[in-house]
Amino acid sequence: MKLFCCQACGQMLFFENVRCERCSRRVGYCSEGATLIALDPADGEGGVGVGGWLPAGGDASAPRMFCVNAEQDACNWLVPAGTEDQFCVACAFNRVIPDLTVEGNLELWRKLEAAKHYLIYSLLLLKLPIKKSVEAADGGLTFDFMDDPLGGEDGQKVMTGHDEGVITVALREANDAEREKMRLEMGEYYRTVLGHFRHEIGHYYWNVLVRDAGQLEACRAVFGDDSQDYGAALTVHYENGPPVGWQATYVSSYATTHPWEDFAETWAHYLHIVDTLQTAMAFGLVVDTTTPEGDGLERHFNFDPYSAGSFDEILKAWLPLTVVVNALNRSMGQADLYPFVITPVIAEKLRFIHQLVHGLPLADAKLEAA
Structure with missing residues (x-):
């Protein structure tokens, strides 16, 4: 995630900000x-933006409007310029x-929206x-954020998942206590709302970039035969x-379930990596853990992980x-921020995702599937 700056007063801003903490101006993404x-x-000094908003400094461009979900403090994005849309690019996918x-x-819901906006940013x-879905199974994308039904039979609950472009996210995943309980019950190292979004969008892009783009054989050579039941x-x-020994070839235990899940888990980790690297570089974070011999772990980087x-x-x-x-986390008595090991096999799976994302020639090497 990039860092931002208030054009009016120079104050540092973050992606989630709705107002500058120094000059109190409204800010929009x-x-x-x-x-x-x-x-x-x-509408001038003392107005409340009913007639729209202009960039600070008196820009003569047409007024911009906020997404209607800003009224619920669930969004800080502007609708696309020159449109009469009610929703921003991110919220337009909600069904x-x-x-x-x-x-x-x-x-x-605000927590779900915050994570979804991070996803769409990436x-x-x-x-x-x-592509926004217009109707069921049209190859587009849509989000359903659903609460468990009241009085559901046999304790029926909404399941987070993906089905032909429809990503359903159970509302209880935004409840920190409930999510941690599920994490422990399922023996997971990591479970976050943003992680769910990045995983489920991986299934969507398996459809778009693999199945529908004629890349099934190349993907199967890396992740295994997805035709298994x-x-x-x-x-x-x-x-x-x-x-036993799954850690050598899979980024998570859930990735061992099926090639589809291996792909989605690896896709999610690729998004974790590029966005966290962008954040680190935005803050000028330099890793310097040199050792007496060789180049150690010292690295000085200046590139855009997204490109x-x-x-x-x-x-x-x-x-x-x-x-x-x-x-750093251990110094604060916290669990590891990234409790995963990227082995050579996992690195090649991530490389495949990178090549797929950027339209690069796909690796020819066949990986050993566990």
């Missing part, structure tokens, strides 16, 4: 320019949102194809757990950074 804009109400009249749902910077594979995983031509460049930046951030 412009998806076309990937920047936060300091704004003044178009179902929770019942906001139910106590507590608004706060939980997809736009990576210039990935992203998914339901049966899921049953085996939950009954028997991951195979890097070489995956090796990303990996060389990422590995020493994980050492440092994990050590």
Whole structure:
């Protein structure tokens, strides 16, 4: 994630900011320019932006409007310039949102929206194809944010998942206590709302960039045969757990379930890596853990992880950074920020995702599938 700056007073701004803490101006995210804009109400001093907002400094451009979800403090994005859209680029993909009249749902929905906006930010910077769904199974993307039904039979709950472009996210995932409980019950190292979004969008892009783009054989050479029965594979995983030694070839235990899940988990980690690297570089974070011999872990980087031509460049930046951030967390008595090991096999899976994302020639090497 980039850092931003208030154009009016120079104050540092963060992606989530809705107002500058120094000059109190309203700020809005412009998806076309990937920047936060300091704004003044178009209706003049003392106005409240009913007539739109203008960039601070008296820019004569047409007034901009906020996404209607800003009224619920669930969005800080501007709608695309020159349109009469009600929703911003990110919120336009919503099909179902929770019942906001139910106590507590608004706060939980805001957390889901915050994570989804991080996701859409990344997809736009990576210039990935992203089409809004118009109707079911049209190859487009849509989000359903759903609460568990009241009085559901046999404790029926909404399941987070993907189905032909429809990404369903269970509202309870935004409840920190519930999510941590599920993490422990499932023996996971890591479970976050943003992680769910990045995983499920991986399934969507398997459809778009692999299945529908004629890359099935290339993907199978790396992740295995996806034609095996998914339901049966899921049953085996939950009954028997991951195979012994899975850490050598899979980024997570859940990735061992089926090639689709291996792809989605690896995709999610690729997004974790590029966005965290962008954040580190925005802060000027330099890793310097030199050893007496060789070049050690010292690295000085100055590139955009979202547009890097070489995956090796990303990996060389990422590995020493994980050492440092994990050590920082331990110093605070916290679990590792990135509790995963990128082995050579996992690195090649990540390289495949990188090549797929950027439209580069796909690696020919066949990886050993566990």
